[in-house]
Amino acid sequence: MKPRTVVLAGASGFIGRYFRERFVEEGWQVRTVGRGASADAQWNDDGAITTALDGAELLVNLAGRSVNCRYNVRNRREIMDSRVLTTRELGRAVSACEDPPRTWINSSTGTIYRHAEDRPQSEDSGELGSGFSVDVARAWEDELDAAVVPATRKVPLRIAIVLGPGGGVMGPFRNLARLGLGGYMGPGTQKFSWIHVEDLFRVVLFAHAHGELTGPLNAASPYPVDNRELMSLVRQSMRVPFGIPTPSWLLEAGAVLIRTQTELVLKSRWVEPRKLLDAGFAFEYPCLTGALNHIANPTRSLT
Template sequence: MKQRTVAIAGANGFIGSYFRQRFLDEGWQVRTIGRDASADAHWNDDGAITKALNGAELLVNLAGRSVNCRYDERHRREILESRVLTTRTLARAMAACAEPPRTWINSSTGTIYRHAEDDPQSEASGELGSGFSVDVARAWEDELAAADVPGTRKVPLRIAIVLGPGGGVMGPLRNLARLGLGGHMGPGTQKFSWIHVEDLFRVVLFVHGHGELTGPVNAASPHPVDNRELMSLVRRSLGVPFGIPTPAWLLEAGAVLIRTQTELVLKSRWVEPRKLLDAGFAFEHPSLAGALNEIAEGNR
């Protein structure tokens, strides 16, 4: 029986490293595309990328510069180009494949939706937002849509904030809680949509195996929480009894000092995984309390 092959672009980050190991665990051959010296193909070599893609049944593109930075002109350009240009490069290389992947799952982001505290944002009913992060997400998805690869199903995966042992957004939140600053941030009513990295891996396999899933797919737990509950659960997972709330003005000042954006904690993301639920996908980590406990155990 022929070994299944996946090509992962951007395989060295928190999610990419996890995916690479999990695909290996499941018996897949893994080919990697990226900037790291160990990658099978590098971004400046279309021929090597075509070779990595040719004969693979699945392409998962996770490439993109971290958004955990100040959005100055240089960082804005890097954030945009690291998503749009890598997607364009993959399309160009795939067009040269004799046997292209039959599924191309390209990262996108749940941040594409508007600030929502009133209604969940599904693929069908969700309203797109405005601002730099949304502009990047639109350009990213537009680049995928423009890719001329007729033999390949293209799926933009609108991913919520990814949680897991050893990475993701939880490190800074845990550090704040340990310092006694683990109260709610800003109003505390903003929604926090999230997904455990293992469920994200399972979503990728599920989407690949369900050819009827097309267009954008939301990848988020069906049970988001608000920021007040998020920080309470973070404290509980660490055994920290209390946390001082942080008003929005103080977050703005602190974000300048640690060179990040308050949007990462103040925007209300309410992402509903309607397509996945309707197709029968079952989450292993649907509740944040359970996910945080599992992550805390893994970090120990």
């Protein structure tokens, strides 16, 4: 039987590498679009991208420069372009296919919602926020919406913070805990919406298999935690007994020194996966304790 084919765009990062390995394990043929020499198609080569996409069943776009940086003029432009221009390029390529992918899942971000400590933000009732990160998310989704690909179902995936062994945001948190600085950050009441990378992979397969899922789709665990609980669980997973809290003013100063933004830890992200839950999706890692235990002991089976 001919293997199913998926095209991964932006497959060189933490999520992309994990997805590539898991798709192969599941029996898929994987083609890639990227900047490295090993990619099947290079960015800025519409013909090669169209060839890679033609006959594929699924397109998953993960391309995007890291937001873990200071938002100066140059970085802002690179963050925006790395999302919008790659999505535009994929739209041109898909529209040129004789046999286009049935589903196009395009990364977006749960950061598109406002700072929320009062209630969860679902796809239908969530309120969009403001600021640079939200502007990027809006432009990203608008570009996907503008792609004229009538034979392909387009799904913007609003992804929460992704956790997993060997990558994601847990490294810095674990390092702070090792140094005794693993206390809560800022007020500690800000929500932390997250998803284990294995569940994110399973969400992609689920969304592809369920043609009734349209429009934005929130990819987040149904059980977010606040920052106090997050840091407590990080310490527990590492068997570190205490951690010194970090006030907002110190975070601001430290962010300048390490060239990042405090938004990454101070914004309250409360993303509710309402469409997934209503469609019957079952999370492998619904609770943060299990996810962190797996990250701390990654040799254990995922099942």
